[in-house]
Amino acid sequence: MADHINDPEAGNNKSRLENVSDLEDYYNALNELEKQTGIPSPTTENTNIQYDPLVMDRWPTLFEILNKKTQSPLDLWSFYTYMRDEENAINYLDFWIDTVQHINLCKEYVRGLRNSLAFNNKVKEIEKADNILNTIRNNTMNNINSESSINLHDSTENFISPPTIEPSLGVNPPHKSFNFDSAESNRNSQNSSRNSRSSSILLDLLMKNNLLEEQDPHRLSMFLRGESAIRTSDPLANAKINELRRKSQSFVQSSSAVNLAATTEADKSSFRVSKINPEMVETFIQFDLDEKNRSFEETHHISRQALRNSTKQILDTYFMPYAENQIDIPPDMIQKVRYALERQGRDDPEVFDEAREYVFKKMELTAYPNFLRNNALKNVTKKSALIRLLISMTCALGAFWTGYTLIFMNYQPKPTRAVVVIPFxxxxxxxxxxxxxIDPFLCYIGYCESTASDGGLAPLKEPYVKKLLRKRSLFVLIVICSVAAAFSVVFALVPGKRLTH
Known part of the structure; x- marks a missing residue:
């Protein structure tokens, strides 16, 4: 039996998943990650190679199996079943699956922030254009109404009392009263325009610096930790950043101290370097939602709290001493993860990178070779092999009984003894x-026995495995025919002697 990669004391092999359909969330997460330029992986060399079973004449790597690049009998569900039933190390694979789903959750969160900012900016541009058109239209109408009123007033005075012009006095220009409502409207318009311009500048800085880039795992983690920064000399952008920093209720005190130091140092020059964290971006988005009486949680299906809940679930499931599915990794690694999550409040994907790499190497060095030997080099399960051995013993009993009976009864004609070839x-x-x-018949019809399928049989879809199994099946078939022929010849040609009392 293959060596288990879990300690016997770890012992608990209870799986969270019972069927291949239960992996649907993981499959969806992988499909989303496939659209990105890269998934954070401990095996960088494997990420640069595109696995094509029709082109590459080799074994698939573990990374390709975990990322659903392979087919039966080396597919992900077969590996999951093998880890659960044979290696008793399903917690390792469950942990890997949960961390991949957490990575996808973080990417969706950042993508939602970026899309919201871009959408709100477009709405602001449309509203700004509408306001300009309305202002021009109103000014035009006011000018027309003012001219009409002046003309009407002059014609009325001429009709009632013709004006007398005194040469010594001259003509006074028409008196225009000051419009307080118009001045107030202009001030509001200027404030709104200034706020819109500062928001637009800040949005451009966020986009140009790729702060909301979910395709780069390192940038993504830096942003979620509040370590991303932008450098600008624009006073409007700096004022907007300060406003967001003040209004971010969840802003971490340590990050605030770093921001203050960076700002003080930057005041000596024309540029300022300011840290940006997700809470500030959420506040930035909330400014626009407040005008519509809506909250951030109502418009985003993934919030920062969802990321924290995800990391807490992973922590409680795999790293706590009382965890039912605690993974067997070095204690110092567990302490690092717990400190990062419980003390530092981190929820970025990089917090699990060291543990993920350890788990991956553990599976790759021990479970993966055993999985290949069990599923790729053989097409008969252990249970079926035991049943076949019992059937073989029964057939042997029948073959030897038939052969000896024909010999000691001296059955004639002699070629009739060739019937023993069937039981042999x-x-x-x-x-x-x-x-x-290895079952040659199953192999040549393109199937293998599998505990991962409901019917007990799975199609051979992986080309390299199919080719290799056919070669091995040919060897086994030659051995079967040779042994059967040898026994048949011996029992058919040996001289007969009838036993008498």
């Missing part, structure tokens, strides 16, 4: 298919 063939077939755990 089945004896050899079931014995060697159990011994090598």
């Amino acid at each position: 063939f089945f004896m050899s077939y079931f014995f060697f298919s159990a011994f090598y755990r």
